[in-house]
Amino acid sequence: MEELPGAYGSSGSLFLRLGQAIFGVASLLSMCLGIEFYSYTTFCFLVTIMGLVIPWSLTLAVVDVFSISVKTAARPPGILSIVVLGDWVLSFLSLAASCSTASVTNFMLASGGSSCMGNLCIRYQVAAATAFLSWFLLLASALFNLWLLPSV
Amino acid sequence: MEELPGAYGSSGSLFLRLGQAIFGVASLLSMCLGIEFYSYTTFCFLVTIMGLVIPWSLTLAVVDVFSISVKTAARPPGILSIVVLGDWVLSFLSLAASCSTASVTNFMLASGGSSCMGNLCIRYQVAAATAFLSWFLLLASALFNLWLLPSV
Numbered sequence: 001m002e003e004l005p006g007a008y009g010s011s012g013s014l015f016l017r018l019g020q021a022i023f024g025v026a027s028l029l030s031m032c033l034g035i036e037f038y039s040y041t042t043f044c045f046l047v048t049i050m051g052l053v054i055p056w057s058l059t060l061a062v063v064d065v066f067s068i069s070v071k072t073a074a075r076p077p078g079i080l081s082i083v084v085l086g087d088w089v090l091s092f093l094s095l096a097a098s099c100s101t102a103s104v105t106n107f108m109l110a111s112g113g114s115s116c117m118g119n120l121c122i123r124y125q126v127a128a129a130t131a132f133l134s135w136f137l138l139l140a141s142a143l144f145n146l147w148l149l150p151s152v
Numbered sequence: 153m154e155e156l157p158g159a160y161g162s163s164g165s166l167f168l169r170l171g172q173a174i175f176g177v178a179s180l181l182s183m184c185l186g187i188e189f190y191s192y193t194t195f196c197f198l199v200t201i202m203g204l205v206i207p208w209s210l211t212l213a214v215v216d217v218f219s220i221s222v223k224t225a226a227r228p229p230g231i232l233s234i235v236v237l238g239d240w241v242l243s244f245l246s247l248a249a250s251c252s253t254a255s256v257t258n259f260m261l262a263s264g265g266s267s268c269m270g271n272l273c274i275r276y277q278v279a280a281a282t283a284f285l286s287w288f289l290l291l292a293s294a295l296f297n298l299w300l301l302p303s304v
Contacts, residue, residue, distance in 0.1 A: 103252035
């Protein structure tokens with residue numbers, strides 16, 4: 001069961017999934033609450049990707065809780081392949097979204113203007129940073145599960 | 153020798169490396185020739201990453217040519233690990249650079265202003281698209297070499 005910490009169905013994986021969901025929610029709240037983000041394509045992209053990451057991570061966290069509670073890991077190769085594929089695709093998308101948000105925010109700050117009224121740009125930066133942390137944890141999950149794949 | 157097309161030391165790998173270098177050079181030329189790109193952090197990032205991708209890919213292309221010409225692939229595990237690590241790091245960096253460039257260009261186009269005089273933004277878009285293609289080929293190389301790693 002615990003042969004590989006962080007692999008699908010272990011307690012390490014549960015912590016990674018919860019971390020992904022928490023950082024995803026933080027990024028989403030930082031971007032959405034009271035901001036008209038939908039006038040910028042990049043910020044819509046970030047919100048879309050975080051809206052995919054959160055249910056994905058929470059669903060797999062539930063699976064991990066179930067695996068831990070029944071003390072047996074059911075890992076059909078088909079399911080594990082889907083999990084690995086989803087982790088990789090979401091990790092690339094969240095890296096792209098966080099880097100895009102960070103660079104657009106940096107461009108807004110450099111160009112001055114009215115885009116950064118109040119503490120808007122700080123909130124965009126927080127959203128980018130938490131999305132980056134979410135990417136990092138998604139990558140860890142993807143690597144652990146990819147490592148596990150040949151053994152099932 | 154040809155057990156895995158695209159792995160380090162095969163002719164498939166040579167094509168992937170040449171593709172990475174060609175797209176990297178195209179991205180670099182599109183971004184640099186006659187443009188004062190260094191006033192934008194994101195474009196400096198793209199130029200830096202493409203400046204790393206091109207020598208990396210060309211060096212490994214030379215190794216591939218040597219391996220093909222002597223018809224034997226010398227793959228010490230240590231060297232292959234470095235190649236896999238370098239491929240992964242450069243693929244993440246080039247994805248981040250191309251997405252950042254694309255989103256900043258999109259923001260420039262949306263905000264109007266003087267940033268897009270003449271065909272500047274089209275050239276930025278070409279640079280982002282060729283960097284994205286370079287990322288795609290780097291990812292292919294990284295996956296093939298990662299697959300080969302446990303067998304050496």
